[in-house]
Amino acid sequence: MTITVQALSQLPLFAGLGDDALREIVPHVREHTFSSGQVILLEGDPCQAVYLVVRGLVRTVRLSHEGREQVLAYLGPGELFNLVPALDGGSHLATVRRCDRGNALHHPLRALPAHRARAPQGGADHHGSSGD
Secondary structure, eight states: OOOOHHHHHTSGGGTTOOHHHHHHHGGGOEEEEEOTTOEEEOTTSBOOEEEEEEESOEEEEEEOTTSOEEEEEEEOTTOEESHHHHHHTOBOSSEEEESSSEEEEEEEGGGHHHHHHHSOTTTTOTTTTTTO
């Protein structure tokens, strides 16, 4: 996926933002390819970015007190993860791992506050609980 103003405007996280705001966001967004089974985020680590699944499937899990993985959700193309800790400054609430080879967009937190200020009312609440 080529990251352009037009491409970002089609994604739920950025829907409703004007072209000027999107032009400021474009240089900060990166696409990453992850291998099947690769860990993207570890539960408890500090949050550094919001992610959007572009292609493939990710699984969010938490460890039980007995040390077993509990699957919270499977997320596919167009779904966000890590939004809640990004907004509240917390740590990752779950481990996120690729189920298959695929891509995700990565938007670093250092660039997020300025963009959230320009979002329309409620614009940053898409899929807030998915995979967080």
